[in-house]
Amino acid sequence: MVAIIDYDAGNIKSVEKAVLALGQNVIISRNPKEILSADHVILPGVGAFGDAMGKLHKYGLVEVIREAAERKTPFLGICLGLQLLFESSEESIGVEGLGLLPGRILRIPEEKNLKIPHIGWNSLKYPAKGRLFRNIPENSYVYFVHSYYLQAAEPEIVKATAEYGVLIHASVEKDHIFACQFHPEKSSDVGMTILKNFLDIPSDCQEEDGGNS
Numbered sequence: 001m002v003a004i005i006d007y008d009a010g011n012i013k014s015v016e017k018a019v020l021a022l023g024q025n026v027i028i029s030r031n032p033k034e035i036l037s038a039d040h041v042i043l044p045g046v047g048a049f050g051d052a053m054g055k056l057h058k059y060g061l062v063e064v065i066r067e068a069a070e071r072k073t074p075f076l077g078i079c080l081g082l083q084l085l086f087e088s089s090e091e092s093i094g095v096e097g098l099g100l101l102p103g104r105i106l107r108i109p110e111e112k113n114l115k116i117p118h119i120g121w122n123s124l125k126y127p128a129k130g131r132l133f134r135n136i137p138e139n140s141y142v143y144f145v146h147s148y149y150l151q152a153a154e155p156e157i158v159k160a161t162a163e164y165g166v167l168i169h170a171s172v173e174k175d176h177i178f179a180c181q182f183h184p185e186k187s188s189d190v191g192m193t194i195l196k197n198f199l200d201i202p203s204d205c206q207e208e209d210g211g212n213s
Helices: 012-021 032-036 049-058 062-070 080-084 188-199 204-208
Strands: 002-005 026-029 040-043 075-078 103-107 118-123 141-146 148-152 158-163 167-174 177-180
Touching (some): 002 012, 026 032, 118 158, 141 188
Parallel strands (some): 002 026, 002 040
């Protein structure tokens, strides 16, 4: 079962549709028991960092997310969901993120030839290819929609980057936590392969019992 966390932050239905297309059972939920019993958890999101953190607190989901991470359930943050996993964002000064990964979210710098928000297809480079990108060649294109970007504090967790006036840490991986600044659910066949690679990652309990749970 795949749990998609519902905290009123958009793009949930497109993620659900993509996961269903991969033959997975999906539940959209903010119920702690349902989320913590899932084999994989996805935190999607579009919108403002501060508003999103407010909603996670409102629905009691901050501790649920942290517990899922502690249990080493494979966890995927998408777009705003990536940003929330880190410590802070220039978009919402003074608002603490989930802090599951060290780093901060910065505003994409203004440049004459670049429109902000960054909307469209960009190619990926692999500084250290991660599990999400198995069978996906470097320079593959994925779809971005964002005005802020990640600057991770640990270079070794950065598995994909993109260029848009600045070097964007486009995807990270640390233990069972994964995240993409781009939208895999809107990135055609490449994105579906990324989601399949994530769903193929076993949870700790699956590893212990040979994947038969």
